[in-house]
Amino acid sequence: MGTLPKGQRAIDDLPRFGLLQFQNRFPAQTDRIAFEVRGDVANPHSVEARFLELPRTQQVSDLHCVTTWSKCGLEWSGIRFRDFYEQLVVPEALPEADAHLVVFRGQDGNRASLLLEDLLADDVLLADTLDGRPLGIAHGAPLRLVAPGHYGYKNIKHLEAIEFWRDRRNYRYPAPSFLDHPRARVDHEERAVGLPHWLMRWIYRLIIPSTRWVSRMMLERHLGKRNR
Numbered sequence: 001m002g003t004l005p006k007g008q009r010a011i012d013d014l015p016r017f018g019l020l021q022f023q024n025r026f027p028a029q030t031d032r033i034a035f036e037v038r039g040d041v042a043n044p045h046s047v048e049a050r051f052l053e054l055p056r057t058q059q060v061s062d063l064h065c066v067t068t069w070s071k072c073g074l075e076w077s078g079i080r081f082r083d084f085y086e087q088l089v090v091p092e093a094l095p096e097a098d099a100h101l102v103v104f105r106g107q108d109g110n111r112a113s114l115l116l117e118d119l120l121a122d123d124v125l126l127a128d129t130l131d132g133r134p135l136g137i138a139h140g141a142p143l144r145l146v147a148p149g150h151y152g153y154k155n156i157k158h159l160e161a162i163e164f165w166r167d168r169r170n171y172r173y174p175a176p177s178f179l180d181h182p183r184a185r186v187d188h189e190e191r192a193v194g195l196p197h198w199l200m201r202w203i204y205r206l207i208i209p210s211t212r213w214v215s216r217m218m219l220e221r222h223l224g225k226r227n228r
């Protein structure tokens with residue numbers, strides 16, 4: 001057993017989780033991978049079949065939610081972000097040389113940004129399976145970002161667009177911006193901008209049970225409706 005990053009506590013299950021305003025929103029399209037590549041690029045376009053021709057990889061990694069829960073030992077498979085960037089984005093989308101800010105958008109409206117240099121790490125994946133099965137609605141179907149070195153809220157599910165920008169003009173985090181650390185590195189405990197992490201840990205721990213519950217109830221209601 002490895003030790004957890006500072007302030008994190010292991011849990012046994014992987015809950016469906018996130019900002020409350022997205023827990024009652026669901027992806028419209030989950031049966032095939034299709035997303036847009038755009039931003040400060042010469043050739044914005046949608047990516048489908050060619051994405052699945054990229055080399056596949058798998059890894060076991062931990063998911064660290066900024067609210068302090070961690071789920072260890074998740075087995076993901078998909079395409080390494082670096083391979084996607086070097087083999088598809090650079091030659092086909094033709095990003096501007098200084099487009100270093102990458103924005104991920106989910107079909108539920110959630111979004112997050114990361115620095116390109118952080119995304120080129122070995123363990124950053126665009127994943128389409130979890131524990132050997134295609135991603136379900138709870139955990140990001142049909143495709144999600146897996147960036148284990150960055151808090152969970154950067155690991156956007158249900159991807160519908162990946163954007164490469166020169167600056168932050170076209171991006172707004174869906175919650176107060178001090179909750180969105182530009183890097184959110186787990187091993188630097190970059191939980192928030194301008195507030196001490198002991199305070200953030202304490203506040204966040206209070207909201208875990210209710211968020212888990214709401215997120216699960218909303219999904220059950222959604223699935224129930226669909227089957228009727």
Ligand SMILES: Nc1nc2c(c(=O)[nH]1)N[C@H]1C(S)=C(S)[C@@H](COP(=O)(O)O)O[C@H]1N2
Pocket residue numbers: 014015016017018019022023064065066106107108109110111138139140151152153154155156157158
């Ligand atoms: N599209 C989308 N991506 C999202 C979220 C969300 O609500 N919608 N929640 C984020 C948060 S806060 C966390 S901790 C992880 C949780 O992943 P899980 O729901 O698969 O456990 O997804 C992240 N990615």
Ligand SMILES: [Mo]
Pocket residue numbers: 017018064065066067151152153
């Ligand atoms: Mo999270």
